[in-house]
Structure formats: C-alpha cells, structure tokens
Amino acid sequence: MKKYLLPSIKLTVLLLVLLAGIYPLIIAGIAKMAPGKGGGVTVTHNGKVVGYENIGQKFTNDKYFWSRPSTVDYNAAGSGGSNKAPGNPDYLKTVAERIDTFLAHNPDVKKEDIPAELVTASASGLDPHLSPAAAYIQIARVAKARGIAPEKLKQLVDANTKAPLLGMLGPSTVNVLQLNVALDELK
Amino acid sequence: MTTEILGVIATYGLTLLLAWPLARYIVKVFKGEKTWSDFMAPMERLFFKISGIDPKEEMTWKEHLKALLTINLVWFVYAFFMLMFQDKLPLNPDGNPGQSADLAFNTAISFLVNCNLQHYSGETGVTYLTQLFVLAFLQFVTAATGIAALIVVFKAFKEKSTTRLGNFWDIFLKTNTRILLPLCIVIALILAFNGAPASFDGKDTVVTMQGDTVNVSRGPAAGFIAIKHLGTNGGGWFGANSCHPLENPNYVTWMTEMVAQVVIPIAMVFALGMFINRRKFAYVIFGVMTIGMIILLVPTMMAEINGNPAIAHMGIQQLTGAMEGKEVRFGPAATGYWSTVTTIISTGSICGFHDSTMPMTGLMELLGMMLNCFYGGCGVGILNYYIFIIIAVFISGLMVGRTPELMGHKLEAREVKIAAIITLLSPFLILAGTALSSWVLAHHPDANWAVKPSAWLNNPGYHGFSEMLYEYTSSNANNGSGFEGLGDGNVFWNVSTGFVLILGRFLPIIGPVAIAGIMASKKYIPESAGTLRTDSLTFGAMTFAVIIVLTALSYFPALALGPIAEYFSLYR
Numbered sequence: 001m002k003k004y005l006l007p008s009i010k011l012t013v014l015l016l017v018l019l020a021g022i023y024p025l026i027i028a029g030i031a032k033m034a035p036g037k038g039g040g041v042t043v044t045h046n047g048k049v050v051g052y053e054n055i056g057q058k059f060t061n062d063k064y065f066w067s068r069p070s071t072v073d074y075n076a077a078g079s080g081g082s083n084k085a086p087g088n089p090d091y092l093k094t095v096a097e098r099i100d101t102f103l104a105h106n107p108d109v110k111k112e113d114i115p116a117e118l119v120t121a122s123a124s125g126l127d128p129h130l131s132p133a134a135a136y137i138q139i140a141r142v143a144k145a146r147g148i149a150p151e152k153l154k155q156l157v158d159a160n161t162k163a164p165l166l167g168m169l170g171p172s173t174v175n176v177l178q179l180n181v182a183l184d185e186l187k
Numbered sequence: 188m189t190t191e192i193l194g195v196i197a198t199y200g201l202t203l204l205l206a207w208p209l210a211r212y213i214v215k216v217f218k219g220e221k222t223w224s225d226f227m228a229p230m231e232r233l234f235f236k237i238s239g240i241d242p243k244e245e246m247t248w249k250e251h252l253k254a255l256l257t258i259n260l261v262w263f264v265y266a267f268f269m270l271m272f273q274d275k276l277p278l279n280p281d282g283n284p285g286q287s288a289d290l291a292f293n294t295a296i297s298f299l300v301n302c303n304l305q306h307y308s309g310e311t312g313v314t315y316l317t318q319l320f321v322l323a324f325l326q327f328v329t330a331a332t333g334i335a336a337l338i339v340v341f342k343a344f345k346e347k348s349t350t351r352l353g354n355f356w357d358i359f360l361k362t363n364t365r366i367l368l369p370l371c372i373v374i375a376l377i378l379a380f381n382g383a384p385a386s387f388d389g390k391d392t393v394v395t396m397q398g399d400t401v402n403v404s405r406g407p408a409a410g411f412i413a414i415k416h417l418g419t420n421g422g423g424w425f426g427a428n429s430c431h432p433l434e435n436p437n438y439v440t441w442m443t444e445m446v447a448q449v450v451i452p453i454a455m456v457f458a459l460g461m462f463i464n465r466r467k468f469a470y471v472i473f474g475v476m477t478i479g480m481i482i483l484l485v486p487t488m489m490a491e492i493n494g495n496p497a498i499a500h501m502g503i504q505q506l507t508g509a510m511e512g513k514e515v516r517f518g519p520a521a522t523g524y525w526s527t528v529t530t531i532i533s534t535g536s537i538c539g540f541h542d543s544t545m546p547m548t549g550l551m552e553l554l555g556m557m558l559n560c561f562y563g564g565c566g567v568g569i570l571n572y573y574i575f576i577i578i579a580v581f582i583s584g585l586m587v588g589r590t591p592e593l594m595g596h597k598l599e600a601r602e603v604k605i606a607a608i609i610t611l612l613s614p615f616l617i618l619a620g621t622a623l624s625s626w627v628l629a630h631h632p633d634a635n636w637a638v639k640p641s642a643w644l645n646n647p648g649y650h651g652f653s654e655m656l657y658e659y660t661s662s663n664a665n666n667g668s669g670f671e672g673l674g675d676g677n678v679f680w681n682v683s684t685g686f687v688l689i690l691g692r693f694l695p696i697i698g699p700v701a702i703a704g705i706m707a708s709k710k711y712i713p714e715s716a717g718t719l720r721t722d723s724l725t726f727g728a729m730t731f732a733v734i735i736v737l738t739a740l741s742y743f744p745a746l747a748l749g750p751i752a753e754y755f756s757l758y759r
Contacts, residue, residue, distance in 0.1 A: 008258035010238035011356065012265065012328075015363065019327045020320040023368065024385075027375045027410040031385035038385035040405055040433060042393075050396050052403055054382050054432040057395045064396070068515070077390065077402035078310050079427035081512040083542035083672030085650035086495040087757045091511075095498060111502050116494065119503065120511040123430030123539045129515035131507050169194035170438035171507075171518040180396055 045181045052076075056128040057177050062105060063145040064183065065130070065138050067176045068117050069098060072125035081123045095119050108140045129173040132161050148186065156182055188492060188508075191520035194438065195488070198524070202446045202453060209450060210457035216365045217338050217358065217462065227364045234360060242360075245351035248704025251339050252697055254355040255332060259299060259693075262325060266295035269321045270313070278316035280389025281404070286312065293681035293688075298322050300692035301329040301564060303415070303422030303535055303667035304658075304684060306676040310404040310426055315387060322422060323411045327371075330418030330451075331362035333566030336696045337455060338362075340573065343707035344463045344594050350708045366451075367417060374413035377443050382436035385409040408434060416447035419564040421535030421667040429525075429538045430514055441517055441538065445525060448534045452562035455569055463594075468722040472572060475727045479561035479734070483551045484527045490545040491519035496758055512543030523548065530555030533564035535667025542645065542654065542670040546757055549653055549670075550750035556664035557613070557742050558734060564665065567692075570699040572730075576721070577606040577702060578737070579730040583719055592718055596706040609698040613663050614741035616687045620659035621745060623683065625652065638677040645672025649756065653749035658684060663691035 031038030041053040051057050058074040059066050067074070071082045084091035098119040103111060115134040117127075135157045143150040160179040164170045215222045235242050246254070269276070270291040274284050286294060290306060294313075297304040298321070307313065313322065335358040342352045379385040384405040391403045408424035412434055415422055425431040435441055456476065460469025491513075494505030508519030517525075522539035529536055530552045541552055555561070560571040576593070581603050584591025591598040624643075627634070632641035644651035654670040661668055662684040669675070675684070720726060 004254045004257040005261070007238045007240045007356065008254075008261045011234065011240070011360070012258065012261055014234045014237060015328060015360075016320060016324055019363065019368065020324040023371070024319055024323070024407045024410045026372065027379060028385045028387060028407055030376060031379035031409060034380045034385070036382070036384075038379055038409070039388045040384050040391070040403065041382055045396065049393060051393050052391075052433075054436045055403055056432070057397070057401075058399060059397060061397060074395075074399075075401045077404055078308060079404075079425050079431050080308070080671070081427065081430070081540040081543060083540055083645050083670070084511065085542065085646040085672075085753070086509070086511070086545055087497055087648075087650065087753065088646045091646075092497055092501075096501060099501065099503070112504050114503055116498065116503055116505040116507055117510040117513075117515055120498075120509075120513075122510075123512045123514050123537075124425075124427040124432055126427070126432050127514050127516075128432055131515055133506065134515075164190040165194070165438045165442075168190050169197055170441070170521060171191055171515065173516050177396070184396070 043177055043181060045184065050181065051177050053175065053178070054128055056122075056126045059176065059180060062141055064180045065135055065142060065176055066118070068127050068130065069119070069121045070125040070127075071121050074126060076126050079124045079126055081125065082121045106138065106141045109137055113137060128175055128177060130176055132157065132172050132174055135174045135179065142183070152186070156186065188520065191518045194442070195520055195524040198442045198445050201442065202449050205446060206450050206453040207457060209454040210461060213366060213454060213458045214461045216361055217341070222365070224365045224369060231360055231364055235356065240356045242354050242357035244354055246353065246355055247350045248339060248343070248352055248700050251352060251355045252700060255336065255696070256693070259332065262328065263295055263299050266299060266321045266325060267291050269317055270294055273314045273317045276314070276316050279314035281314070283311055283314050289678045289681040290676065293685045296685045296688050297667065298325040298420070298422065299329060300665050300688045301333060301418070301420055301533070301567070302662065302665040302688055302692070303420045304662055304669065304688065305422055305667070306681055308426035309424050315406050318411060318424065319407065323414055326414045326418045326420040326422065327363055327367055330367060330414075330420065330565040331359050333564060333696070334362045334366070334455070335359040335566070336700055337566035337569055339700055340570065340703040341459060341462045343703035346707055347595065347711035348707070348709065352704065352707070367414065370417055371410065371413040374417060374443060374447050375409040378412055378440050379409040381440045382433070383409040383412060383440065384433055405433065412444065413447065415536060416444045416534060417451060419448055419452065419532050419534045421529065423536060429536045430540065432514070435538060437516060441521060444536070445528065448536065449528055449532055449562060451565050452532050452568050455566065456562070459569060465722060471722055471724065471727040475731050476561045476572070479558065479731070480527065480531055483531065483555050483561070484524065487527050487548045487551045488520055488523040490547040491523040495545065509545060512540030514539065526552055527555060529668060530666060531558065531561040531563070532568060533559060533664055533666045535661065537668055540671060541657070541668055542672045546750045546754035550746060550754070552668070553653070553657060553660055553746060553750065554738070556660045556666050557617070557738050559664045560734065567665070567696065571695060573699045573703070574606050574609050574695070575730055575734050575737075577602060578610060579726065579733045580719065580721065581606070582733065583726070583729055587719070589717060589719070592712060593706065593721060595711045595714065596709045597712065598706070602702045602705060605698050605702050609695055610737060612690065612694055616663045616691055617656070617659045617742075618745060620662070620683060620687055621656045624655045624679070627679070636677065636679065638674050640679070643674045645674070649749055649753040653753065656745055656749050659687055662687040665692050
C-alpha cells in the first residue's frame, strides 16, 4: 500500500486541476456564446424579465392557461416530485380533488376528456410544458374570462406548439409561460 | 404516442451507431496504437513525472488491485472532509451548510463507488466547490477505475500465459484523458447550447407573471451532467436529477444524455471482441445482454403508456399515459425506456420518478439492478457478466463431464469459489439490509431517532416495502436511483447503505480481476475438439439461463412481497 500512497495523492491533485478546475471553466467559457450565456434563457414581457423559458410557473388565474400541479409550488430553489405510488389512497384522493377543481373552473369540459397531466404532479415540480390537448381543453375557460373568440385562442395555442423533434421523435409540447405571455400581448 | 416510440427506437439505434467507432477507438488507445488524441501524451508524461510513476512498469493482478484500492482510499478521505467543511470553503454563492458526519460518510462513499445515491438535494446540500471538486471529480475517476479494472481482465484474456497485465496508472489516466474528458466536452457543449446552465452564477430571483417571487437555482451544471451520464454515475446537479428542466431541457438533450449513459457500456462489449480478437464471443454476449434488456423494456413501456388503472377507474382517459412524476416533454415511452436503461447499466439518473411508476415497471427496475449485467456500468457491467460466465462454464463442464476451460485456461476450484462468493454476495446484502430495516420498522417504529422509523415510508402497504427493498438493491448495484419517497437522509440509512455500497462495489471488482489474473498465469491449453465453445449460441443461452435462475431463486420471495403483490392489488 505504502508504495502507492504518494503517487495516488499526487495524481489525485493533478487530476483535480484538470477535471474539476479546467474542464468546467472551458465549458463555462464556450457557453458564453450559447443562448442565455450559460445562465439559463429568460423570458421578457413588457421589458421585464418574468421568468425562465425552461422553468414552469404557477398559473391559477382563470384568464391564464394553467400549468401542471407541482409539489414544490414552482419555486425553483428546489425541485422534486410527489413520489406517490399509483395505488396510494391519499394520493388518489388528491387526484380526485384536482379533477373536481378543474371541473368547477371549466364547466363545459367532460370528465373523461381531462388530460392526465393536468391532474398529476410533474417529476421536477417545474415542468414548463403541457401537451397540446391539455392546452386546447382550457380554451373555453380562457376565452370566457378574457372575452376573446375561442378560434383565435386555438390559433395562439397552435402557434406556440412545438412539434416533435424533426417532426417524428418524441411528444409535441406547449410552453405554458410563453403561451401566456403571447396571450397577454394579444391585441 | 407513435412519435414517442419512434424516438426511443431512434435513440437506441443512434447509440449502436456511435458505440462501434468508439469501441475501435478504445481498443486503439489501450493497445497503444496511434490515435488522434496523442496530443494528450505530453501532459500525461508530465503527470506521471510529477507523481513519480513509471507507466511502463507492468503489474500483476495483485499490484493492480493494491494501486486501485489505495487511490480509492485517498479519494474517500478527501471527499469526506470536503463535504463536512464545505460551508467554510469558497464557491458557495447560495450559502449552503456543511454536511453532517453520517451524511458526508454516505455521500463520499456513494460517489466513490460510482453509485451516486443522494441523500441530500443538489440545490441545498452541496456547494459549487464540492459539486465540482468532489462529486464531478469522483464521477470521472470512479468510471475510469471501473474501466481500468476491466482492461486488466481484457489483457488477461488476451495473453496465453502471463502474470504481467499492464500498468494500472497508465490505463487509469488514459481512460480519463483519452476517453472520458474529450467525450464529456462534446456532450457538455450540446447540453449548454440547448439550455443547460454552465456559468458560475448563483441563484436568481424572479417575479412571475402572477406576481409570485420565486428563486431559480443554477450553476456550472452542463459539464457535471455530461460526466454523470458518460461515467454511468447518475448523481444529479439538481434534486430532481434529469427530470429538472435545466438539467434536461428538451428532447435533444434527452437523446444526448440517453446515448451518453449507455454508449460506453455497449462499446466495451464490442471492444472486448476486438481487443482479444474473438469477435463472435463478444457478439454472443451482446446478444444475451440485448435480449435481457428488451425483456425488461417491453413490459415497462406498455405499463407506462397504458396509464394508472386507479386513475382510469376515476374516469380519466390518460391518452398521454401515466403522468404522475413524469415530464410532458419526455412522455411515458421515453421515461419508461430511461427507467430500464438507467437500472440495467447502474447509472441511476432519472427523467421521471421511479416511486410513482406502475408496479410492473417497479418490478423491472428492481430486476434490472439485481441482474446488473445487461450492458452494466462503466467497466463493471462486463465484470459482473464475467462472473456469470464462470458459473455457466463450470455448470456446463459438470454436465458434460469435462474439466471446464475458458480462454484456454483451466477453471478450477479456487476460481469457482470466488465466483460463487461474489454471486451470493448481492442477495445477501440486499435481503439482509431489507430484513434489518423491516425489522426495525415493525418492532421499533417509535425509536427516539431524528427521523422515527414510522416516518420513513412515503407510501403504505406493499409499495412501502418496495421502497426499502429498492434502496438496498440500488446501493448494492451501485445504481443510485431510488424510490425517493423513502426518508433516507438520516443515520440509519446513511450508515447501513454506506456499508452495502462499499461491499457491493469493491468485492465484485476484486473477484473478477483475481479470477482473470489467476487464470492467465496458468498453462495455456490450445483449443481442441473437446473444448467447450464459449462463443456459441448454445453457450449464450446457457449463460442467460444461469443469470435468470440465480436471480429468480434469490429474489423471488422479496419481489413477491413488494411489486408483485402491489400489481395484483392494483389491477383487480
């Protein structure tokens, strides 16, 4: 063992400089050219930063499209999911309550049409997206609250829908924050 | 759903396409042939000169292990003290506190053994300094340790009769400078240009559209996420791991991280065939591993796509599958694929929470970690598979009544004993650990600890038992994922999993290296008509049967109490 101790310590110090010091500095340096300069991409509304593109926000007001339920209340100082098992009775009660709340605010919606992600908590608690179906289903409510024609809102959702990668890989998504910013900017 | 399944198939295909050239490159590096990365050579020579190492000195298998264990011990001591005193050190913009002794013990070990079981949350439990200089550093060097151990075994396979198996330092350093670092730079830049943070800025504060004030944790994460996957480590920069929208911002990064975590394990299988010049032997291994993966993958994806039956019972259609603990940008198919891959190859990173997956998925996740050899972690996957090969050769030898041989060397009592001990070790650690925690929970639920045992579990019934079983399985497999509802940030779990982690890492490295070293030093017997062919499909099927029988017999009772019972109570 003794024969290997000093080489081990010296090699460790050298590798620390290379792998923990130089490597992240190279990445941070090159990332200065990336969108957001490596600090995350922000979203501006009326000249003010209102959030990060990739970090979801809480929307509970009827005149906005709602985000998914979150276990960290969309505060990105932390992150995490509910870790509830599919058969946990307390959890199923929570889901039932979310369904009731949603139906109370969206009286025109039929229960079986509610997309699952609107009544289940995301993994990060910061999920910035909805599926297009989960945005469409809220159009009637938002249209009523704002007095805008539903057709116009549908166009807005479609304009804010991101197709699968290369048109064929992965799900379609709608960024809720960007959709709501566009909604506020609608004339 | 079609595009989601297509995404999974494309990602696996891309992995294979990249694994092949990577394997050729790895072989060139370790055979000492000319490669494009030779510009690193002067720096490597400088490192050896300063460290007082002669990289040309050939070592025996025992010397290899001594060097490996010594440098690991150095890392452990260093990591433990850094984590405890991180609050007094620089690069802590968020003002996070130091870790308690038992938490630092657990964190240091779990990163030392390439596991990355995280009993803290990345946003609050560590600082930028310890993330980079302890955790990311260990993610590099522990992956290199696993690969170095495997290369020793490669060399032992290749030589006819020798005790000289190359130089540990040389293999170890080259793994870092020639393989991990260059690939990580490419991966990290893809991530950074797709929205993963890379700067050293601390938390940001924003007022949202609805007027809430929230914080946003950031930091130099891109480089960390790259090595976390490439080295099959899995520990996340953020608490939610690769579910976090900054750690895994879109489908491009999902594919990148997915390919990164499984490309080296697959490339090492191809490299084995190229290195020892027995390609068919490697193809058979690859075939068995791939079939094993598909058997775990298909039920997983089906269960997740079909959704939660209890929610279907409420009258919700779930066209997008089971979405609890999942992210919309990945969906159930991609999350199911990730959960299978991350458990078979010991990464343990997640893009959806395993605690909330369906019982069938939970069963497959547990099995993936219990088998731990379908592709497997960086280097160690093939070492685990090698143990099963030894057992299969031994049993086949008994069946046909010949002295078992492998690679032209006799397989005798000593080697089989080592293999048997390693095989028995995993069930012992997993089942004894789960039994101990269940006993404490049942008999001392109100023990006067910081966290009472009665408060450990996040879910009642069978699933609660699975949470404990999962934690020890993950520790033993050096996986690092968890049924995260388990309240594991306390002395009982920190210490008990800490010991499982150490034993579950180093014995399965020492065992195969010892067997290969001992075998290589024996007299070489040329192949004859009577030799058992280890590169045949029959032998592949035999190995597969050995793997399934050993695992099924060891774990079936525990699995029946956990996910299997949960399955039958949920799908009534």
